Amino acid sequence: MAEDTYDYIVTGAGSAGCVMAARLSENGRHRVLLLEAGPPDTNPWIHIPLGFARTYVNPKINWMFETVPQPQMAGRQLYLPRGKTLGGSSSINGMVYIRGNHGDYDEWRQRGCVGWDFDSVLPFFKKAENQTRGPDEFHGTGGPLHVSDQPSKFELAEAALEACVQAGIPRNPDFNGAQQDGCGYYQTTTSNRRRWSTAKAYLNPAKSRQNLTVQTGAHATKVIIENGRATGVEFQTAEGRKVAKCRGEVVVSGGAFGSPQLLQLSGLGPAEHLQDMGVPVIADMPAVGANLHDHFNTNLNWRVNKAITLNDLERSWPRKIAAAAQYALFRSGPMASNGVHAGAFTKSDPRLERPDLQINIFEWSTLRRGKDGVIPHPFPGFTLMPVHLRPEGRGTVRLKSPDPLAPPAVLFDYLRTEYDSRAILAAIRLCREIAAQPALKSYIVNEVTPGFGVMSDEDLMQFVRETGVSNQHPTSSCAMGTGTNSVVDPRLRVHGIGGLRVVDASVMPVVVGGNTNAPTIMIAEKASAMMMEDAG
Numbered sequence: 001m002a003e004d005t006y007d008y009i010v011t012g013a014g015s016a017g018c019v020m021a022a023r024l025s026e027n028g029r030h031r032v033l034l035l036e037a038g039p040p041d042t043n044p045w046i047h048i049p050l051g052f053a054r055t056y057v058n059p060k061i062n063w064m065f066e067t068v069p070q071p072q073m074a075g076r077q078l079y080l081p082r083g084k085t086l087g088g089s090s091s092i093n094g095m096v097y098i099r100g101n102h103g104d105y106d107e108w109r110q111r112g113c114v115g116w117d118f119d120s121v122l123p124f125f126k127k128a129e130n131q132t133r134g135p136d137e138f139h140g141t142g143g144p145l146h147v148s149d150q151p152s153k154f155e156l157a158e159a160a161l162e163a164c165v166q167a168g169i170p171r172n173p174d175f176n177g178a179q180q181d182g183c184g185y186y187q188t189t190t191s192n193r194r195r196w197s198t199a200k201a202y203l204n205p206a207k208s209r210q211n212l213t214v215q216t217g218a219h220a221t222k223v224i225i226e227n228g229r230a231t232g233v234e235f236q237t238a239e240g241r242k243v244a245k246c247r248g249e250v251v252v253s254g255g256a257f258g259s260p261q262l263l264q265l266s267g268l269g270p271a272e273h274l275q276d277m278g279v280p281v282i283a284d285m286p287a288v289g290a291n292l293h294d295h296f297n298t299n300l301n302w303r304v305n306k307a308i309t310l311n312d313l314e315r316s317w318p319r320k321i322a323a324a325a326q327y328a329l330f331r332s333g334p335m336a337s338n339g340v341h342a343g344a345f346t347k348s349d350p351r352l353e354r355p356d357l358q359i360n361i362f363e364w365s366t367l368r369r370g371k372d373g374v375i376p377h378p379f380p381g382f383t384l385m386p387v388h389l390r391p392e393g394r395g396t397v398r399l400k401s402p403d404p405l406a407p408p409a410v411l412f413d414y415l416r417t418e419y420d421s422r423a424i425l426a427a428i429r430l431c432r433e434i435a436a437q438p439a440l441k442s443y444i445v446n447e448v449t450p451g452f453g454v455m456s457d458e459d460l461m462q463f464v465r466e467t468g469v470s471n472q473h474p475t476s477s478c479a480m481g482t483g484t485n486s487v488v489d490p491r492l493r494v495h496g497i498g499g500l501r502v503v504d505a506s507v508m509p510v511v512v513g514g515n516t517n518a519p520t521i522m523i524a525e526k527a528s529a530m531m532m533e534d535a536g
């Protein structure tokens with residue numbers, strides 16, 4: 001067992017962990033160790049925008065978790081891809097750059113998270129950002145995270161956006177600007193048509209620093225806690241078990257599933273559950289792994305009469321070769337974009353203050369999308385994906401076994417309330433209304449799923465239970481707050497334990513009403529600034 005001593009140890013090199021390692025090592029005064037369970041991000045599909053369909057099911061760089069059977073979802077086990085490589089999920093995600101609604105952060109503040117209202121977090125979004133459109137009141141330039149427009153316009157996305165307007169949803173050129181409502185093209189975390197993960201943005205420029213050690217293939221199995229203080233981390237490598245000692249702070253950045261799992265393995269969690277698992281209890285903390293929040297979605301697919309979709313690319317070798325050549329030579333064509341070109345934010349009920357629905361517009365349609373891959377329909381098609389952004393149901397992340405290398409037991413609580421069902425039904429009906437508008441109608445051959453036989457609320461809910469999935473935005477399983485229903489305080493320090501913070505999507509008190517990568521990066525920017533402040 002080799003031991004080494006660091007000022008900061010970060011476990012998990014994901015969206016948050018790479019930011020933490022880069023920022024904490026920036027002034028050269030602190031020795032920082034970054035531990036990542038997965039390998040380096042050398043798989044070429046990681047870096048090609050359309051490659052995210054390939055990394056969706058690659059066990060070398062993806063944890064490929066599954067939930068336990070979900071009672072409200074016809075007993076199904078839902079597939080949960082998660083990045084397991086440098087960059088974490090920012091290396092396998094859809095690259096859509098969305099911050100959520102300003103009011104989401106004000107809600108965090110109302111829940112006791114002082115310093116996390118929108119005006120307080122905006123500087124950290126801007127600090128992270130290199131916005132290709134240039135700076136303004138809401139956007140920054142010169143930050144590590146490149147945010148770019150789509151490489152071009154797309155025929156079906158244009159038609160779908162026009163259809164949204166015809167259905168009463170106005171155009172919005174910037175979902176991250178003054179207001180979120182409306183429809184438009186998404187910006188992406190890409191640079192020169194390449195994925196811009198946090199490994200690319202933050203870690204690569206920092207890697208050569210003498211005071212930063214990045215260890216891949218290093219699975220953190222336990223935070224060592226002595227006399228109420230984190231003093232090191234145990235981790236498993238191909239060469240065996242190792243320990244790194246820490247004289248400053250341990251930062252847990254394993255994501256919404258990995259972080260509560262590691263805390264529980266370390267003896268911080270619901271005492272009864274830890275005892276059942278045979279883990280010695282250090283502190284009874286019921287909130288560790290509770291409050292799991294997420295977005296929930298289903299998919300509506302249409303067959304179209306023009307071979308302009310990504311389904312057609314996938315089915316034809318000549319088209320694939322042409323697309324590969326176009327990308328290699330000019331960084332353009334279908335491979336240069338993420339396939340989720342556009343979307344809309346709107347409300348399931350006009351009386352709501354903030355949008356609770358997101359409609360993603362995909363230039364492809366799928367027969368299946370899960371643990372066995374992304375299987376497109378054998379005909380041209382597109383998808384409108386209705387996402388419920390504010391489910392009331394909360395789930396749990398618990399240990400399945402005391403084996404630190406075993407996957408965690410994840411239970412969501414989708415469709416918990418009458419509102420949860422009402423919102424997704426409203427979203428489905430809205431998608432159908434959009435598809436029925438003149439701008440889209442002329443392309444459509446037929447609705448493939450749910451299909452026109454599925455009309456009543458009961459039938460649609462059956463469809464939702466049989467097909468609904470996680471939108472891959474889990475948060476809040478180590479929620480920030482001030483009471484016993486939270487794990488970390490507003491400076492992201494674990495309650496009652498010295499030298500231990502959690503910094504990643506798991507600390508969001510409530511999931512934001514939009515994609516979660518940019519908010520997670522913002523959280524890490526703010527956390528690292530707070531830590532540097534605390535370190536004097």
Ligand SMILES: Cc1cc2nc3c(=O)[nH]c(=O)nc-3n(C[C@H](O)[C@H](O)[C@H](O)COP(=O)(O)OP(=O)(O)OC[C@H]3O[C@@H](n4cnc5c(N)ncnc54)[C@H](O)[C@@H]3O)c2cc1C
Binds near residue numbers: 081082093096219517
């Ligand atoms: C398929 C998919 C598509 C998505 N699309 C989008 C999108 O288009 N836009 C968007 O904004 N968001 C998207 N998201 C969500 C977004 O990527 C995540 O919210 C964000 O990356 C979470 O960051 P994180 O730091 O909390 O966790 P992660 O980025 O998941 O990082 C956790 C890291 O910790 C490592 N780790 C875990 N446990 C251990 C351990 N015990 N020891 C060592 N290392 C460990 C993991 O391997 C991983 O590298 C998507 C996610 C997925 C999976």
